[in-house]
Amino acid sequence: MARTAPVPAATDPALIRNFCIIAHIDHGKSTLADRMLQLTGVVQSRDMKAQYLDRMDIERERGITIKSQAVRMPWELDGTSYALNMIDTPGHVDFTYEVSRSLAACEGAVLLVDAAQGIEAQTLANLYLAMENDLTIIPVLNKIDLPAAQPEKYAAELAGLIGGDPEDVLLVSGKTGVGVEGLLDKIVRELPAPVGDPDAPARAMIFDSVYDTYRGVVTYVRVVDGKLSPRERIQMMSTKASHELLEIGVSSPEPEPTRGLGVGEVGYLITGVKDVRQSKVGDTVTNLAKPATEALGGYADPKPMVFSGLYPLDGTDYPVLREALDKLKLNDAALVYEPETSAALGFGFRVGFLGLLHLEIVRERLEREFNLDLISTAPNVVYEVTLEDKSTAIVTNPSEFPTGKIHEVREPMVAATILAPNEFVGAIMELCQSRRGQMRGMDYLSEDRVELRYWVPMAEIVFDFFDTLKSKTRGYASLDWKPDGDQVADLVKVDILLQGETVDAFSAITHRDKAYAYGVMMTSKLRELIPRQQFEVPIQAAIGARIIARENIRAIRKDVLAKCYGGDISRKRKLLEKQKEGKKRMKMVGRVEVPQEAFIAALSNDENTGKDKAKK
Amino acid sequence: MPSVLPLGDPAPADGLLDAQAAVGAAERPFSLYIHVPYCTVRCGYCDFNTYTATELGGGASQAEYAGTALGELDFAAGVLERSGLPAREVSTVFFGGGTPTLLDAAELGGLLGRARELWGLAEGAEVTTEANPETVSPESLARLAEAGFTRVSFGMQSAVPHVLKVLDRVHRPERVPQVVEWARAAGLNVSLDLIYGTPGESLADWERSLDAALACEPDHLSAYALIIEDGTKLAAQIRRGEVPDVDDDDHADKYEHAEARLSAGGLQWYEVSNWARTADQECRHNLAYWRGSDWWGIGPGAHSHVGGVRWWNVKHPRAYAQRLATGVSPAAGKEVLDDGARYVEDVLLRVRLAEGLPTATLRAEGRAAVAGLIADGLIDAKAAFAGSVRLSLRGRLLADAVVRRLLPD
């Protein structure tokens, strides 16, 4: 097949089909992509491995897709050879922005639904995204090999959602490969071919930009008009920066240099720049000699929603952390950070993330790829505080919460969509109410599947909401959310004091009703974690000057080896040296020695950082 | 002797000491420690280098032991001479264990006699043996006194049967006053060892033990907080939850009670865990350790120190006997202390003494720490102004913390 395949840079747009696979997390996108790679012959069976396109270690270990991957594949139908560009996308809500970028490079989307699970929250979210982008949707039920699959039922659900006939819903199994050929045929038949002006000045949309140690920045583009060729000088339309095109090619799925890319084609560019910021996602690439006048519509930069302080355990690692963040940023437009200092933790960074999974992954990559040991402070959302004098402050770090007279505090809100079987409606409503949610609507997607829409404070959603939801619905509910305005709320800062000194790393902003619970939780946790000192150490939780919870660490009374050790003085000296080493790993808070482990343990909330919780 | 040996440098086969050992030696007293590595039963809390089998093979049987130890005494005399140390009389001798009194009084006397032949005993030398109460008789004690022993230290540990039981001690409480009386009659000074904070011991139990000990009117008393040593039977029992764990607060309470009762009973503390009736009755041998004097330790696993050179013998009696039989030094490893390490040890050891550590010997950061230690009530203000760091009662319980604060980071 490959012999007759259309050659990049010389492919009639009519023979091109660009599509992405979208679905709820775990519904089998990457596995379906595997079968397509095999059927089209771009990956040989002996080279095949499950979720071939999940290439990062973290993706493979966690079994989830984090980054979209585009692949060019040949496919023949009725004697004509076509070129398909397939993009496998992530399903986790934290990475929705990856999906939206991928959508902009496509004319169609395969909407995949697990035939044993049915429609879930991200199925809807991604479907709506695709519709907003005017894509042609091909509904597909996956995993029909599963005994628990209910293809009829869910085909009806899907048809009800998209419109059309349940008969038109394709049934496939990414595992066995059943139905995948038919799907590829249908993609060719039903998806529109890209349209563009081959003679117009070149315009290509950057939909991804990745830093590679060996190749420098690799920029992924979708050509809309004109043509890009190797060795020509290209220009970034937003910055006007120009570069020589050192290499241009397609991923198949290994990079294959080509003679260029023409209208409708998807591929990559290498210019030798070392900084992804010079190759910004959403920018338009044109030809320097014959530039286009109007840029393509770009993407909004992803906005971080959750902030956390990252500190190196060993203070001397601070420069390493800075460099590591700079490097990760090259691949991760969503990552924002700026230096901050904590009295308790020293020098570090306040880092913004898209969600907790994003936080976890960044942290893990920093530790693993850069050999760092990090403490991350409890994550929080962003607040807007207006003082009596009407001045406002944006607070991303609780310890920066203003101390002056406060007029109002606004907190970010999200529009949350929860899909669940009928029977759990009561439990879900209860949960949302306890999280200060306001119901915005409720629909039956089918006889027994309900969609509930709530307006909820982001702070109530991003941390442990999903886990609670899962446990209250025996795992049947799914959740999707997106930022949606803000509201004034009765929020307070709770400080934790050790021997009268505020420990900035433990401050938190909470709703007044939950301040007490936080205070009690944190003080009792610290009482367990901080070793006894030579003096009594009161641990207090306070709102302003008002103490709301208190614990006490009793003074240590004995710290002496009292045994006849004969003449083994060397042992005594070694023991002392060990004790002194231990002391070096202590952080001083006022006069109180706090072991680093105590910080880590107090700040790690098992509810939201456990590895098994990575999936939504 | 704790049973784990430190990691150090290899020791030379001829036993010769590094040059620094001889520097200033004439001014330092010289002591002997003689280890006897046998016991009839192993107490559950004990991790000392001791064996319950009388027959360890390879020339290491209990019966042959005295002969082997005589060999190390001869070896020691040769090494000291060849290393350029001046001839010094022995000022203190201490027989420890294990259970030294499992050897016949004649054998112990023979070892002491050999030391006398080799170095001479100083005028008024202190000669002590440890003794388990069940291992002595009026006759054996009299024969020890006759041989030149001046002091006996009985492992009383407790006067309460259920505590003795947890400790695996085989003697009955009534035995202690009896053996003390015999020792007195023989003309020996008497010391008692007590252990406090044993699992299951109440405060009342501890007071009973203190009172029973005081009733014996000992010249000297040691009270040790029970330490749960890794690898002991007691450690395993605690790990399995069969016996409750020891508790630092309980130890502190009991230490304070001990101080109150003992001082009321006429005993004065002179080291964190040691009390004596008069200054003369302080254990000069132990003081030699705390003050950094020179001593040679005879026996398997025994530690020695001469002028900043520390070494320790191979642990097993059999390996020990074989070394000596072939004329090779029984030392397993050694450590030559540099100025920094000597300073650390000096502070570490002398702070524990009631006589205190002269502030003049402290380095800058140590002197700077003194004010804070006074403010925290850890050392005595008056003594500090008079020029020495002397622990307060609270400071005695927190002595390791005081040491850490006096020493550089």
Ligand SMILES: Nc1nc2c(ncn2[C@@H]2O[C@H](COP(=O)(O)OP(=O)(O)OP(=O)(O)O)[C@@H](O)[C@H]2O)c(=O)[nH]1
């Ligand atoms: N039985 C069966 N299992 C499947 C099928 N397709 C995928 N799976 C399994 O479903 C799980 C998730 O598959 P993935 O392909 O990683 O799903 P994904 O949609 O790419 O997941 P994310 O990228 O994390 O959103 C894996 O354990 C697959 O083996 C199928 O057709 N049948």
Ligand SMILES: C[S@@+](CC[C@H](N)C(=O)[O-])C[C@H]1O[C@@H](n2cnc3c(N)ncnc32)[C@H](O)[C@@H]1O
């Ligand atoms: C060398 S030991 C043994 C002397 C003698 N065999 C006896 O048991 O009486 C000297 C003293 O150390 C103390 N000792 C031994 N092991 C101890 C432990 N684990 N914790 C506290 N003190 C201990 C006991 O008081 C003991 O009497």
Ligand code: SF4
């Ligand atoms: S008798 Fe003494 S040395 Fe022997 S095991 Fe018991 S405590 Fe240890």
Ligand SMILES: [Mg+2]
């Ligand atoms: Mg995937």
